Amino acid sequence: MAEPVRKASLKKITIKGFKSIESLVDFEVRPLNILIGANGAGKSNFVDFFRMLRAMALEGLQKFVLSSGRADGFLHLGPEHTRRISATLGFDVFTYHFELMPTADGSLFIEREEIQFGDNKLKELSGSRRESILRSFRDQEPPTAGRLTYTVILGCMAYHFHDTTNLAPMRRHQPVYDNKYLRPDASNIAAFLLQLREKHKGSYDLIRDTVRLIAPFFDDFLLEIETMGPEEKVKLGWRQKGSDFPFQPYQLSDGTIRFICLATALLQPDLPAAIVIDEPELGLHPDAIGIVAALIQSAAEATQVIVSTQSPGLLDQFKPEDIVVVKRERGRSVFERLDRAALKEWLDEYSIADLWQQNVLRAGPTHE
Numbered sequence: 001m002a003e004p005v006r007k008a009s010l011k012k013i014t015i016k017g018f019k020s021i022e023s024l025v026d027f028e029v030r031p032l033n034i035l036i037g038a039n040g041a042g043k044s045n046f047v048d049f050f051r052m053l054r055a056m057a058l059e060g061l062q063k064f065v066l067s068s069g070r071a072d073g074f075l076h077l078g079p080e081h082t083r084r085i086s087a088t089l090g091f092d093v094f095t096y097h098f099e100l101m102p103t104a105d106g107s108l109f110i111e112r113e114e115i116q117f118g119d120n121k122l123k124e125l126s127g128s129r130r131e132s133i134l135r136s137f138r139d140q141e142p143p144t145a146g147r148l149t150y151t152v153i154l155g156c157m158a159y160h161f162h163d164t165t166n167l168a169p170m171r172r173h174q175p176v177y178d179n180k181y182l183r184p185d186a187s188n189i190a191a192f193l194l195q196l197r198e199k200h201k202g203s204y205d206l207i208r209d210t211v212r213l214i215a216p217f218f219d220d221f222l223l224e225i226e227t228m229g230p231e232e233k234v235k236l237g238w239r240q241k242g243s244d245f246p247f248q249p250y251q252l253s254d255g256t257i258r259f260i261c262l263a264t265a266l267l268q269p270d271l272p273a274a275i276v277i278d279e280p281e282l283g284l285h286p287d288a289i290g291i292v293a294a295l296i297q298s299a300a301e302a303t304q305v306i307v308s309t310q311s312p313g314l315l316d317q318f319k320p321e322d323i324v325v326v327k328r329e330r331g332r333s334v335f336e337r338l339d340r341a342a343l344k345e346w347l348d349e350y351s352i353a354d355l356w357q358q359n360v361l362r363a364g365p366t367h368e
Contacts, residue, residue: 042333
């Protein structure tokens with residue numbers, strides 16, 4: 001079997017002034033990164049950074065900021081303490097840097113944006129813009145450094161499958177044509193699976209068979225195209241073993257539909273440049289946790305995976321060097337990767353989850 005081809009890898013990241021992250025400098029990002037820590041430590045803020053990053057690549061920074069509470073909520077301890085947000089992402093072939101400044105109307109504008117490719121010096125792309133210039137590179141031929149940067153930044157996907165209510169988009173009809181990639185909230189899960197069934201049958205079958213591992217009653221998806229007005233649409237129908245009754249999306253439990261989305265994201269044939277997932281264990285039965293861990297480990301062989309979790313069961317599936325402890329110190333987030341050597345004596349008798357629950361890892365709540 002051929003070795004998986006890795007995407008362009010994020011090697012180091014610097015973030016300053018973003019929410020609880022006052023200063024994270026040259027933090028090493030590995031193929032597999034499992035974030036743990038107390039509530040409010042900053043794990044979700046790290047995930048939100050990647051959501052903002054992708055919004056910038058889509059020229060959607062202003063919409064993202066306004067829908068998330070305006071600029072003041074993005075600045076560490078507010079605008080009186082922090083006047084700008086800056087970040088530098090060092091990939092194996094290029095470096096991307098940007099700086100954001102707040103405006104009087106509560107938005108953020110891009111004061112500076114730069115790319116360094118190879119040994120070339122930093123080249124300023126724009127200044128004082130409301131949206132990133134990255135998207136302007138998407139169709140450049142022949143492919144340029146700017147186009148590569150745009151493609152990789154756009155491919156940093158922060159998946160969030162928490163909304164599983166009956167009105168959640170993942171349970172409703174979806175346009176058939178919306179199938180190019182799995183959206184961050186899986187709002188096009190049915191259309192995406194239909195496209196996989198037609199063009200990537202092996203991946204589709206693997207996703208279906210993986211769902212059967214946690215839902216033995218499940219037989220297959222029913223992805224039937226329906227004409228609704230001017231559009232063709234599809235929904236996440238399914239059938240169970242021993243029956244030809246067409247079950248509806250609302251008849252999938254919250255945990256089952258979340259697992260379907262997770263399995264699809266982690267087993268899709270063309271993995272994104274990075275996969276970021278916040279609390280994948282939410283709503284899952286303990287027996288499913290080990291399967292999710294295996295999917296995460298498999299995906300990390302071909303791309304980078306960043307996971308935030310509160311699950312001891314999930315944590316126990318990974319090596320110490322995969323784990324990053326996020327702590328809150330004097331109102332700011334601190335990120336520390338575990339050192340196997342420093343934990344050697346403890347690991348002779350205890351699991352990683354034991355050490356977390358006993359606060360040996362110092363990943364619990366702290367008093368400031």
